[in-house]
Amino acid sequence: MGSNTLPTAKNMNITTNSGLAGDKSASGGKEKGYSVKLADIIERIFQNILQDSRKIINAISTKNAEAANILELQAQKIGSIEDKISSILQLQTLEHDEFAHTREPVDVCEEISLIVNNLQKIVPPQHAGDKKTIIETRFPEEKSPVKLNKNLFQKWIRWCIVKIYQEKPVLHVFIDVLYQNNELTVHISPKRVSGQLEISWKSIDWLLAHRYFELENCNLTRQKDQGVEIVMPAIIQYAPQISEHTDKGKIDILQKISEGGDLPTLSPIAVRIINLATDETSSAKDIADVITLDPALTARLLKVVNSPFYGFANEITSIPQAVAILGMKAVRTLSLCISILETFPLDGESKFDYQDFWQRSFASAISCKLTAQKLGLHIAEEAFIAGLTQNIGSLIFVRYFPERYGRLLKRYYGDGVDLSGVEEKIWGIDHAKLGHEVFSQWKMPMILGETILYHHAPETVPEDNTKLKKLVTLAYLSDIASHVLYDENKGANLHKLREEYKTMLQLEEDEIDEIMEHVTKETETVAKDFDFNIHGPADYAQILQNANIELARINLDYEQMNRELVIQKKRAEKLTNELQKANKLLAKEVITDGLTKLYNHRFFYELISKEFATAKRHNHYLSCIMIDIDYFKQINDTYGHREGDAVLKSIGRKLIGSIREGDFAARYGGEEFAIILPNTNCKEAEVVAERIRKNVEDSVLSEKMQKGKVTISAGVASFENQNVNKSVELVQLADKAVYMAKKAGRNRVISYNHPPE
Known part of the structure; x- marks a missing residue:
């Protein structure tokens, strides 16, 4: 060794x-x-x-x-x-x-609680006779797990807590956990100490702790209060707040989909078709051979391509023939479309209206394809499947919450509620992201998944991806078209459809109406070709008539509403002016003494606190004069409170007339007054105080009292050369000087800074 x-x-x-x-x-x-x-x-x-x-x-x-x-x-x-x-x-x-395989979601608050409880039970005070250190914790209500190596986290979070807990001067440790912006912040700090505290964090253990949290994508830092802060990325939760049956549980939809166990599965043939779709070397023969392996898929595909929707003069009798006429991409896309439709239910329990969902989806698909053809875009089949599946994420919500999600869709179709916003609020994810995740798990062609993701917000598609931009635009418009055909507020939706078509595709009203008329005629027929029995929308001419009546009513309502708005605006402006005046008056009353109209006691302390801070920061002078009316009780007893109030008002006016702009006069309470003199030294303040005293003595302050009947005693204290630490101390010194003046015989000015010999 x-x-x-x-x-x-x-x-x-x-x-x-x-x-x-x-x-x-x-x-x-x-x-x-x-x-x-x-x-x-x-x-x-x-x-x-x-x-x-x-x-x-x-x-x-x-x-x-x-x-x-x-x-x-x-x-x-x-x-x-x-x-x-x-x-x-x-x-x-x-x-x-x-250790990557040992990382798991860790409840940080629970682990800290276990450590704290253990410490409070088994760790004795560091020194004989010491009091036991208290540990206080504050945790967020929402659980926010962090993916960590649990054993190592327990070791190093405990080290951070014990490091502070066992410092001798520390009497109280505070652990605060905060969850914000998908981050969990743990702050461990000494809250109360007895004596000087110097925690040394310079050790190999600190380096090891810092390195551990760094490896867990966390950040450990020392704080000014000698504690530590740990910032950790929380696991983003996509769990809904309410379960369908218990209204208590949580189902993490995204996790279930990512694990694949609860995801609707495509047929083996569909999987093979997808694999061929992503294989650039695959040929038309490869596609035809795979489709032919599934007789049911073959029959349904031939039924669709021979339907009036495609309008071929001669019957197509085989898949190779279909591939030759329609093209490999079109046949592959149609096969995927059929496979996806087989995966989801055509109808179901009464809790959710599958009939309504699929008729809207087919209307969108047809609208999408017809618009692509109208524009001469060679993506008609992709447009069809994009329009059909753009809202497929909604069916995942239906798997867990059929009744609740059905009610939400009715609000969306009827009142125009923000569907994605409500989904995000309740479940943490919307149907567009959910559909994109499903297509990703199925390994569907990327462009189809991204079309689902962006179909409500085509403006967010990257500008350089022109094909995706076109497909998303078509899906977006086709979704509005389905609202025109099936929602109640057809007028507003038709107006929106026309505006968006004109802005995004430069199509005129007659061209839009032509597309929509074909959609209404073909929706039910095309759905039947795919073995879906649905009801097509009403005749488009009738829809147009109803929509125009609604638009006319909306215009009339708008004009009436506009007139009402003008009237209400004038009323609001008048009310605003009155409120502003009332607020100014109220604000003045809050800080003013009602009798003398000087500042009141509370506002006096706000002013002197601010002025003292400024004077101390810049090392300026600041003086305070405290004034007390001599024998004021005798005045009240002899002449009455009415005359006493008259004296207080008169002195208030004398004070205002004796100070500069930028000085402040206040009624301190009863017969006491206070003056704040910024940038004024003690000698200058004494001159001001003496001028006020003489002015009061030489004045007739009441009808019943002669000149010289009312006098005052004044005390002066000044902040000079940092001689006072707090504003309240300055006031107390001026008050002591008043007491000295009264003791010396009243009707005089005494300075605390320069007391008489």
């Missing part, structure tokens, strides 16, 4: 013949990595050294206690070294991803 050479596979004898290279870990039979094997070997070496040390300690403890103590300390140091080496190797293992 005296060598400085670091252990290697060679000098530690780790070879394929050593019996260690093929070791299996206890969890799952996974072969141990080099770092794990190395850690095992070092642990055994240190365990042997510690066992030998214990034997020596036991042998000599009865003869030489001092030697036994020295050996005991050495054994502890050896144990500490072993622990640190073990930690280093654990982190090396984590860095090489040998």
